[in-house]
Amino acid sequence: MTFLRKIALGLVGALACIGAAQAQTGDTLKVATDATFMPFEFQVDGKLTGFDIELVEAAAKVMNKKVEWTTIDFKGLIPGLVAKRFDMAVSAIYITDERKKVVDFSDPYYPGGLVIMVKKDNTSIKGPEDLPGKKVSVQVGTKSVSYLQENFPKVERTEVEKNQEMFMLVELGRVDAAVTGKPAAKLFAKSRPTVKVLDKQLTVEEYGMAVRKDLPELTKELNAALAKLKADGTYDKLVQKWFEAGN
Structure with a gap:
């Protein structure tokens, strides 16, 4: 094989990898949720709203991506990720060791229990x-x-x-x-x-955004976007709006 042919094949391979990565994530985030859990996600006149919804939309904006939402029952979120039906699921999902065996999680974004x-x-x-x-x-x-x-x-x-x-x-x-x-x-x-x-909680846990295991770069991007939203005050404004206003 000539030197020039090796270079050409190398370029083709590199471009193919880049193309595959772009096809995998693209400029649209496919996100699933079960919109029945106020104040995290619910619907008003057929439109999705809530803390999770606005937080994902804000993170996507930082990442220069659009969001394509899918609403399904909660029990189908993790299986749907495993089946690669969507890129991530955001629906007040607790980070657990069992779930981490099949999906990745963003950094914790809200305390619960x-x-x-x-x-x-x-x-x-x-x-x-x-x-x-x-x-x-x-x-x-x-x-x-x-x-x-x-x-x-x-x-x-x-x-x-x-x-x-x-x-x-x-x-x-x-x-x-x-x-x-x-x-x-x-x-x-x-x-x-x-x-x-009741005042006494059964558990103290944290919510995370579930991401397909074959999209590690998306998890990194998501964490970076969340960090930016916390640093610029956007996150605190959403917490105030959905959990503290009127209390």
């Missing part, structure tokens, strides 16, 4: 120690399911597809409690005087 919601007049559940033997609603595919399985096997779980269903079962008295993420539970309780969130 599992809490217990009950009717305000409930006197039988004052803390986690009172959960065994009770009926508890949880959302399918969330950390709440596995947490109760492992730590409270005597709980009678009622698994539902949507976050709103989980809360409504408590309000209607069809279950004794719901176990879910603190921010959403607090927001719901704030709007419904008939329910309350």
Whole structure:
């Protein structure tokens, strides 16, 4: 093989790699969410809104990318990433060791944890120690399911597809409690005087943006964008808007 031919083949290979990388990420971020978890993600008149939605849009702007949203049930988010249906999933997803086996995560972007919601007049559940033997609603595919399985096997779980269903079962008295993420539970309780969130948390965890494992550069870009949003004050403004305003 001549020297010039080697150079030509090398250039073709390099261009192919560049083309593949561009095709893989491009100028559009394909992001999936389950838009049923206020204040993180929900819909108003068919339009996506919420803390996660605005944070992703802001990060994408820093990365010079557009966002293409897909809304699916929470239980399909991680499998969808594994199947490469989209690039990332953002839906108040807890960073767990189990999930990290199949997807990558951004740096943590908000603190959370599992809490217990009950009717305000409930006197039988004052803390986690009172959960065994009770009926508890949880959302399918969330950390709440596995947490109760492992730590409270005597709980009678009622698994539902949507976050709103989980809360409504408590309000209607069809279950004794719901176990879910603190921010959403607090927001719901704030709007419904008939329910309350117990002070003692079950867990203290952090939310992260899930990314396909074959897109490590995207995870790096995402972390850099989040860092910039925190540095320039954009992140704090979103936190104030969605979690602290009116408190």
